[in-house]
Amino acid sequence: MTAKKLTRSTQDKWLGGVCGGIAAYFGWDATLVRLVALVAVLVTLPVSVVAYIVAWVIMPQEPATPWQTGTDAPSGPVQ
Template sequence: MDNKIRKSQTDRSITGVCGGIAEYFGIPSLFVRLIFIFLPANILVYIILANTMPDSPQGL
């Protein structure tokens, strides 16, 4: 099974980064979003992840 971290196609608020991280670790996306809210460099980390994480295939 190919278990790579990818942007979510179904759980998207802006670009699907938090949803993709949540799907990879099997946790609710609300927890990931709360971590990003309280992370000191949240905007910079989110922008980097949004540009480097691949999109999830349409069939998944």
């Protein structure tokens, strides 16, 4: 069993992948997390923007899957 790790999403992202990563970590819907983040921005603009930027900087990006890196593509010419 692998330990669950909070990472920025590479597939479910709009800006930096922070909301997608939080949603994946807790098993929530990413749209719900984005709506909560939007309300937070509207209510506490400077605090929430700084918090998002800090999360963007400190959260590691999730590892790339083979299809993102292109390692599963055929190596020869296509015929």
